[in-house]
Amino acid sequence: MSTLTKPNHIGRKISRIRELRDMKQEALAQALGTNQQAISAMENSETIEEERLVEVAKALGVTVEAIKNFSDEAAINYFNSFNDAVHNSHFGNNNHCTFNPLDKLMETVEENKKLYERLLKAEQDKIEYLEKLLKEK
Known part of the structure; x- marks a missing residue:
């Protein structure tokens, strides 16, 4: 062998x-x-x-x-x-952004701020409503 x-x-x-x-x-x-x-x-x-x-x-x-x-x-x-x-193909070379990633990140941060503010407002409204109910009793 x-x-x-x-x-x-x-x-x-x-x-x-x-x-x-x-x-x-x-x-x-x-x-x-x-x-x-x-x-x-x-x-x-x-x-x-x-x-x-x-x-x-x-x-x-x-x-x-x-x-x-x-x-x-x-x-x-x-x-x-x-x-x-x-x-040898464009499969691995397609890394050109058509937008600025940092701009997208900042847009997301701003959206999160707006959502947080709406959530905070809803909680404040809830607290005011509960305080009003307590005063009525």
């Missing part, structure tokens, strides 16, 4: 996908109704039963094929191509 070829180690692929999804073994264990030690053992296994693989794929939010075909190189290429596409 060549040292360049890697075996299709499903457990290692599950581990990498779990890590990329920022999920701990405990979280995957809980989703599968098992414990962390079982997840550790599964991730060290080269093969996994198909039905268990379906459960793991569902818990990770990926397809069984995604697990079987996963490679670090493909993931890196995917994200690099995504970044290139973003930089």
